[in-house]
Amino acid sequence: MSTFKDGDHAVLTCHDRTKIVQIRKGRICRYRDSIFEISSVSSWTSLLCSYVYKYNPIFIDKNKIFLDHLIDQRDGSYFELKDKYLCNIDTNQAKKFIQTEDISSDNAGQDNRDLCDDGSVNQTLQHEEIEQLKSEGVSGQLIISQLVSKSATFEKKTAFSQQKYLNKKKKKYILIYRAWKPSIRLLCQAYTHDLQKILYLRRDTLAMLLSLSNISNGSNVAIVESCQGLILASVIQRCAGGNGFIFNLTPAGEKNSTSPCCDFMDFSNEYTTNVYTIPIENVGDLNTIERANQAKPIEKPTNEKTLQALERRQRRLDGLQLFEKTKLNSLIIASKYDSLSILQHLIDYLALSSHFVIYSQTVQNLLECYQFLKKRGCNIHVEIADSWLREYQILDERTHPFIRMSGASGYLLSGMIVQS
Numbered sequence: 001m002s003t004f005k006d007g008d009h010a011v012l013t014c015h016d017r018t019k020i021v022q023i024r025k026g027r028i029c030r031y032r033d034s035i036f037e038i039s040s041v042s043s044w045t046s047l048l049c050s051y052v053y054k055y056n057p058i059f060i061d062k063n064k065i066f067l068d069h070l071i072d073q074r075d076g077s078y079f080e081l082k083d084k085y086l087c088n089i090d091t092n093q094a095k096k097f098i099q100t101e102d103i104s105s106d107n108a109g110q111d112n113r114d115l116c117d118d119g120s121v122n123q124t125l126q127h128e129e130i131e132q133l134k135s136e137g138v139s140g141q142l143i144i145s146q147l148v149s150k151s152a153t154f155e156k157k158t159a160f161s162q163q164k165y166l167n168k169k170k171k172k173y174i175l176i177y178r179a180w181k182p183s184i185r186l187l188c189q190a191y192t193h194d195l196q197k198i199l200y201l202r203r204d205t206l207a208m209l210l211s212l213s214n215i216s217n218g219s220n221v222a223i224v225e226s227c228q229g230l231i232l233a234s235v236i237q238r239c240a241g242g243n244g245f246i247f248n249l250t251p252a253g254e255k256n257s258t259s260p261c262c263d264f265m266d267f268s269n270e271y272t273t274n275v276y277t278i279p280i281e282n283v284g285d286l287n288t289i290e291r292a293n294q295a296k297p298i299e300k301p302t303n304e305k306t307l308q309a310l311e312r313r314q315r316r317l318d319g320l321q322l323f324e325k326t327k328l329n330s331l332i333i334a335s336k337y338d339s340l341s342i343l344q345h346l347i348d349y350l351a352l353s354s355h356f357v358i359y360s361q362t363v364q365n366l367l368e369c370y371q372f373l374k375k376r377g378c379n380i381h382v383e384i385a386d387s388w389l390r391e392y393q394i395l396d397e398r399t400h401p402f403i404r405m406s407g408a409s410g411y412l413l414s415g416m417i418v419q420s
Contacts, residue, residue: 229259
């Protein structure tokens with residue numbers, strides 16, 4: 001099983017919360033003109049009075065967390081938050097902490113009709129006392145036990161209400177995290193509470209999009225997306241560094257070419273060698289290549305940044321020349337810009353028997369593309385579809401759909417190019 005290294009990305013899950021983080025080791029302390037690396041908490045504490053220190057924690061639900069202890073740990077390991085550090089714990093012990101407890105109906109009330117929501121009277125354990133217990137290092141289990149014992153209404157609640165109360169307190173006081181290597185499914189889960197960043201693209205719609213695009217190892221694929229690089233990362237993973245080419249066409253030039261999901265996946269060079277990022281406005285513009293060839297080359301780059309900029313520029317030109325010579329097997333469009341204009345600009349680059357898929361949050365945009373394709377001809381199986389996903393809570397006498405779900409995940413227009 002793979003382990004985490006310094007600089008790797010990880011997905012931390014805690015109850016129903018998910019966060020993507022990057023693991024960084026050590027802190028940097030500065031004293032006058034000297035820089036020292038602090039590798040342990042004891043040495044950090046001893047130098048606290050002498051040095052100005054700089055550290056790099058992350059924040060999850062107002063908790064400041066250092067990720068040093070994740071290094072060299074296995075994928076899927078459990079960690080407990082102790083004194084701002086994630087400490088590895090046994091898997092069986094972690095599952096025991098987070099599992100749902102069964103409440104006996106003998107120690108519960110019949111209904112909640114006589115309960116009055118008055119926090120100051122119902123709960124005698126004050127907030128200051130809870131904070132003191134946490135500062136003393138008392139475990140979350142003991143804090144929950146004290147909350148239950150000092151609650152005037154807990155025994156009067158029904159068994160279902162008691163279980164719901166305990167689960168709510170566990171999410172707050174028992175901070176058991178599980179660290180995973182990033183995957184496409186986990187990235188979709190991490191964006192669940194921020195779906196507007198990925199154009200409300202749900203994981204089931206993403207799976208349907210990849211299936212309709214017929215992508216495999218060795219395919220030549222062009223992608224125009226505004227989903228934080230989620231579709232691009234999915235295509236790179238599916239192609240797995242094959243002989244084909246992946247063209248990431250970015251509207252609005254190079255400044256709009258960020259793909260954080262690709263960075264999160266930590267792809268090796270083997271996977272990204274055949275990936276080219278090209279401004280879409282340069283596609284079909286042969287003058288761009290001519291101007292680049294006629295430009296006077298810089299013999300000696302002044303600094304490292306200039307050298308990197310020249311390498312990126314040459315990479316774009318190589319990708320543009322390659323794109324003009326390549327017939328595409330798949331075209332995927334999931335952009336916040338006008339899908340019809342993008343389709344009209346790129347459809348002639350598709351080879352026979354190639355597939356195209358267009359994603360949009362609204363069906364009106366796809367209807368315009370549908371009408372254009374029907375007038376143009378040379379295509380079959382042109383269909384507009386959407387997917388439906390409904391998650392269920394499975395508990396005794398409480399099996400029902402989740403109350404909070406993503407109601408809609410857009411629409412897909414797909415088809416295949418054929419000869420007239």
